Amino acid sequence: NAGVMQNPRHLVRRRGQEARLRCSPMKGHSHVYWYRQLPEEGLKFMVYLQKENIIDESGMPKERFSAEFPKEGPSILRIQQVVRGDSAAYFCASSSGRANSPLHFGNGTRLTVT
């Protein structure tokens, strides 16, 4: 499967714990995006990364959230000290970065904070 791979598919955390969401982009893609979908809402942009660089994090909450895309390995979205309001579906997407190229999405990680 050469598509965007996200794991885990489901993640349950208690309030105050840390959540780590992983994303491996499509083969040949070096641009990674994280989106969040709250219930009954559309997808909201969080952060855009290229290898070892954060390009745009304008959609990231200022506290508790961080993202990285190391030279080797998957991209990681990290949420520290989770709260109930963090419960959502988190989608990763990748692209080639070329103009007029679509983003391809993974199947998401559903985070539930209890």
Place this chain on the structure above:
Amino acid sequence: DQQVKQNSPSLSVQEGRISILNCDYTNSMFDYFLWYKKYPAEGPTFLISISSIKDKNEDGRFTVFLNKSAKHLSLHIVPSQPGDSAVYFCAARSDQTGANNLFFGTGTRLTVIP
């Protein structure tokens, strides 16, 4: 600030008839527009796109129309099939500014009745 709007949360269409999904945007810098289809518990799947230099793009049963002066685009599906039942998201971005992130609408749930 919702820059991409889908004002119809749901649409029901008889099998074999045409489905028309609408989308409006406010940012005149957007120059690339996409439609995604999403099934429950899956990530959005890219369907069709259009560049702002065109006003129509067709791919099989799917056609996207762009009216730049009205800042409006639509997706036509004809003939509609039960398998088309899903949530459809309109998305837009500005390739000119180099901002690769997509802005999404809140989605329209299409139900095709057999």
